Amino acid sequence: GENVEQHPSTLSVQEGDSAVIKCTYSDSASNYFPWYKQELGKRPQLIIDIRSNVGEKKDQRIAVTLNKTAKHFSLHITETQPEDSAVYFCAARRGGADGLTFGKGTHLIIQP
Amino acid sequence: SQTIHQWPATLVQPVGSPLSLECTVEGTSNPNLYWYRQAAGRGLQLLFYSVGIGQISSEVPQNLSASRPQDRQFILSSKKLLLSDSGFYLCAWSVGTGGSPLHFGNGTRLTVT
Numbered sequence: 507g508e509n510v511e512q513h514p515s516t517l518s519v520q521e522g523d524s525a526v527i528k529c530t531y532s533d534s535a536s537n538y539f540p541w542y543k544q545e546l547g548k549r550p551q552l553i554i555d556i557r558s559n560v561g562e563k564k565d566q567r568i569a570v571t572l573n574k575t576a577k578h579f580s581l582h583i584t585e586t587q588p589e590d591s592a593v594y595f596c597a598a599r600r601g602g603a604d605g606l607t608f609g610k611g612t613h614l615i616i617q618p
Numbered sequence: 619s620q621t622i623h624q625w626p627a628t629l630v631q632p633v634g635s636p637l638s639l640e641c642t643v644e645g646t647s648n649p650n651l652y653w654y655r656q657a658a659g660r661g662l663q664l665l666f667y668s669v670g671i672g673q674i675s676s677e678v679p680q681n682l683s684a685s686r687p688q689d690r691q692f693i694l695s696s697k698k699l700l701l702s703d704s705g706f707y708l709c710a711w712s713v714g715t716g717g718s719p720l721h722f723g724n725g726t727r728l729t730v731t
Contacts (some may be wrong), residue, residue, distance in 0.1 A: 507651070543647045548629040549708060549722040550662070576715065586625040602715050603650040 508533040510598050512609025514537045520617050526611045529596035532577065536598040539572060539579045540606065544593045553594075554581070583614075591616045620645035624709045624723030631730055637696040639680075639726050641709030644690065649711040651692040652720060653684055656706040668692060704730045 509532040519525045533537075539557035556563045556579065557571045563570050569582040583590055593613050597606040624641045630663050631637060643649050653665040664677045666684035674684050681700060685693045692709060710720040 540719050547727075549724050552719045552721070554715075555719055566713045599717075603667065603712070605652050605654075605667045605710075606661040606662075606720055609666070610661040 508536055508598055508600065508607040510596060510607050510609040512596050512612060514612060516613045516614040516615070518617055519586055520525050521586055521588060523586055525581075525586055525590070525614055527594055527596065527614070528578065529583045529598075529609050530576075530578050531598040531607075533598070533600060534577065535600045537601060538599040539570070540597050540599075541568075541570060542595045542597065542608075544595065544611075546592075546612070550595060586614075586616050588616050588618065589614065590614060620711070620721070622709060622711055622721060622723040624726060626726055627724065629726055629728045631699050631728065633701055633730055637694070637699055637728070639691045639694040639705070639709075639728075641694075641723055642690055643711045646690070646711070646713055648689060649713055650713075651686060652710040653694050654690065654708040654710060654722075655710065656725075658705070661713055662708065665680050666694070700731045701730050704728055 512529045512611040537558035541553050542550035543549040543553045554565050554568050554570050555570050560574045567584045593611045595611045596609045621644045650669050652667045654662045656662050668674050670688045682696050706725050709723040709726045712718045712720050
């Protein structure tokens with residue numbers, strides 16, 4: 507089955523700086539890669555996603571890049587703000603109705 | 619618009635007691651439905667998914683079971699809870715196949731004592 511590795515487990519950045527979270531996946535058949543943000547005690551919420559026919563996608567301060575050859579995708583957050591503090595999860599999914607396989611999460615801490 | 623309801627929000631149960639968690643989706647037909655578990659400070663583990671009424675796929679063998687008695691209803695059950703069953707249980711839905719996101723319910727925080 508699919509295996510998703512996520513790094514780092516904790517990331518502390520100064521407010522206004524950029525944050526980068528990286529993930530790798532194992533199953534070359536995976537073609538959908540979402541990112542979720544989870545605040546303490548709440549449900550994960552989708553923030554951005556990318557499909558395998560696209561190399562990069564951007565939504566305001568958030569961007570995701572995908573390298574299918576290397577089986578690697580990354581989340582980039584620019585101009586970080588205190589409300590960006592949360593746990594971020596990457597995930598991968600094959601075709602069909604299979605569930606998402608998640609990475610173990612990155613605790614992003616924005617230092618004022 | 620689509621909404622997902624999950625209850626209860628919090629549950630404290632003794633070891634050996636039964637469990638029933640319910641999830642319903644509104645505003646969409648024939649959704650794919652999922653149960654995930656999140657242990658404290660950990661990632662999300664897929665437990666079960668269903669593509670239609672009566673169709674259940676199990677990802678992790680354990681003392682939990684799932685059922686889908688109606689198109690938009692998904693139930694997670696156990697006959698006898700273990701301490702290790704404690705966690706945050708999340709129901710989710712998606713539509714279609716392949717590149718569609720999962721949308722999560724608010725979750726049930728289960729503590730087995």
